[in-house]
Amino acid sequence: MRQPLVAGNWKMNGSRESIRELLDGIKAGMGDVNVAEVAVCAPAVYIADVEAQLSGSGVAWGGQDLSSEASGAYTGEIAASMWLDFGCRYVIVGHSERRTYHGETDEMVARKYAAARAAGLVPILCIGETLEEREQGITEEVVARQLDAVIALEGVAALNDGVIAYEPVWAIGTGKTASPEQAQEVHAFIRGRVAASDAGVAAGVRILYGGSMKPDNAEELIAKADIDGGLIGGASLNAGDFLGICKAAG
Numbered sequence: 445m446r447q448p449l450v451a452g453n454w455k456m457n458g459s460r461e462s463i464r465e466l467l468d469g470i471k472a473g474m475g476d477v478n479v480a481e482v483a484v485c486a487p488a489v490y491i492a493d494v495e496a497q498l499s500g501s502g503v504a505w506g507g508q509d510l511s512s513e514a515s516g517a518y519t520g521e522i523a524a525s526m527w528l529d530f531g532c533r534y535v536i537v538g539h540s541e542r543r544t545y546h547g548e549t550d551e552m553v554a555r556k557y558a559a560a561r562a563a564g565l566v567p568i569l570c571i572g573e574t575l576e577e578r579e580q581g582i583t584e585e586v587v588a589r590q591l592d593a594v595i596a597l598e599g600v601a602a603l604n605d606g607v608i609a610y611e612p613v614w615a616i617g618t619g620k621t622a623s624p625e626q627a628q629e630v631h632a633f634i635r636g637r638v639a640a641s642d643a644g645v646a647a648g649v650r651i652l653y654g655g656s657m658k659p660d661n662a663e664e665l666i667a668k669a670d671i672d673g674g675l676i677g678g679a680s681l682n683a684g685d686f687l688g689i690c691k692a693a694g
């Protein structure tokens with residue numbers, strides 16, 4: 445049985461003060477939440493604060509990116525072992541903002557997935573098409589290519605150790621959410637693609653939806669058969685909204 449996950453992606457937002465308040469708010473509301481897993485992915489410089497505040501709270505935490513290398517002369521990079529050192533459980537890999545603004549290719553993302561997995565972090569693999577790609581009718585081709593890069597490098601069983609997030613790029617931060625039917629169609633395709641290699645892995649892998657998820661659309665999305673939770677950007681910066689999504693997922 446797949447356990448739902450709601451994960452926040454704070455991106456490059458917040459300050460020590462605002463993060464303290466946000467986490468106080470989330471912790472205060474967790475008593476009413478019964479979704480299996482909740483996590484927040486924080487900017488690296490605040491991860492020690494996040495660890496101090498969330499330890500023992502039932503909310504997990506993680507990073508937003510990592511190096512594909514284990515250590516060494518890679519100025520500015522953060523290794524999987526460093527995230528682990530601060531108690532992280534998750535790390536996002538291949539977010540569309542990394543692919544778009546930092547030129548991350550499918551192969552680079554696959555290597556990051558491998559690095560996270562090798563260290564014992566749970567990678568959240570983001571895949572999704574742009575508006576142009578959707579309009580060209582190549583959504584399935586794009587998500588298959590992004591997924592296949594990980595399967596080619598690590599083997600399909602590697603998906604047992606991670607989470608997939610389907611995030612249509614046109615829905616991220618735009619207020620335009622995929623309809624539950626649109627999202628379910630792609631989630632089913634992704635699960636089918638994994639099933640073509642291994643039905644058991646496909647049945648167990650969690651596939652989150654991400655893209656302008658809010659408390660008022662979360663329930664309908666997460667009710668769909670192949671949607672196992674959400675990766676939440678903007679709404680994860682507000683404790684009430686984030687908790688609202690967590691409640692909907694529960």
Ligand code: PEP
Pocket residue numbers: 453611615616617618619654655656657675676677678679
């Ligand atoms: C994201 O950045 O992963 C995301 C889903 O953002 P938003 O919820 O703001 O669309």
